[in-house]
Amino acid sequence: MAEKILLIEDEQKLARFVELELTHEGYAVTKAFDGRMGLEMAEQGGFDLLLLDVMLPGLSGLELLRRLRRTSQVPVIMVTARDAVMDKVTGLDMGADDYITKPFEIEELLARIRVALRKRGGEKQDLPPSLVSGDLVLDAARRRVEYAGQPIELTNREFELLKTLMENKTIVMSREKLLEKAWGYDYMGETNVVDVYVRYLRAKIDDPFGVKHIHTVRGAGYTFRDI
Ligand code: CA
Numbered sequence: 001m002a003e004k005i006l007l008i009e010d011e012q013k014l015a016r017f018v019e020l021e022l023t024h025e026g027y028a029v030t031k032a033f034d035g036r037m038g039l040e041m042a043e044q045g046g047f048d049l050l051l052l053d054v055m056l057p058g059l060s061g062l063e064l065l066r067r068l069r070r071t072s073q074v075p076v077i078m079v080t081a082r083d084a085v086m087d088k089v090t091g092l093d094m095g096a097d098d099y100i101t102k103p104f105e106i107e108e109l110l111a112r113i114r115v116a117l118r119k120r121g122g123e124k125q126d127l128p129p130s131l132v133s134g135d136l137v138l139d140a141a142r143r144r145v146e147y148a149g150q151p152i153e154l155t156n157r158e159f160e161l162l163k164t165l166m167e168n169k170t171i172v173m174s175r176e177k178l179l180e181k182a183w184g185y186d187y188m189g190e191t192n193v194v195d196v197y198v199r200y201l202r203a204k205i206d207d208p209f210g211v212k213h214i215h216t217v218r219g220a221g222y223t224f225r226d227i
Helices: 012-024 035-044 061-068 085-093 106-125 156-167 175-183 192-209
Strands: 004-008 028-032 049-053 076-080 098-101 131-133 136-139 144-147 150-152 214-217 221-224
Touching (some): 028 035, 035 061, 061 076, 076 106, 098 106, 136 156, 144 192
Parallel strands (some): 004 028, 004 049, 076 098
Antiparallel strands (some): 144 150, 214 221
């Protein structure tokens, strides 16, 4: 299916030219000629990318972007006037993915569109995968844990500890190692804080279901095993 681009540009000649080029490249193009109309269409969604002129009647491109970013993370390439350095900086701060300066070569625009689309597509695929052990599922992207489809409430620390253990399945993890990985700093205090949290975790993911994932390895630490 063709990727959909919303082109928000008040210079109709330029808009028509870009539309023809993008259509020729296989994109499906929709045009808006002022900021308000552009925002309305962008908020309705369904676009893979926005090409957004900064100098627009109705609502400036920067203001449009600021409002749109409250609800949408669609990739946005800003089109700025030559030397409008502030517009570029502000636009990038507001969450634009890239910018291109007028007048531009169509080849450069096409290249930037490809990069923005690829980058965004890549981010989706880069979501951390779920960690699974039998009925126990830890969804790292959504920070959710389930046992047999039943949600389990974990605190942040419990979640990080479980994630670390599941990522290192069957490996014996020392208390120091667990602190470093799940607490994220060189913890100077007592390592028995790990024992306390392991107990909390067992009470949530093992004991209620009559299973045993987290094993104590005497004198060494803890290990997570499938059951
Ligand atoms: Ca303009």
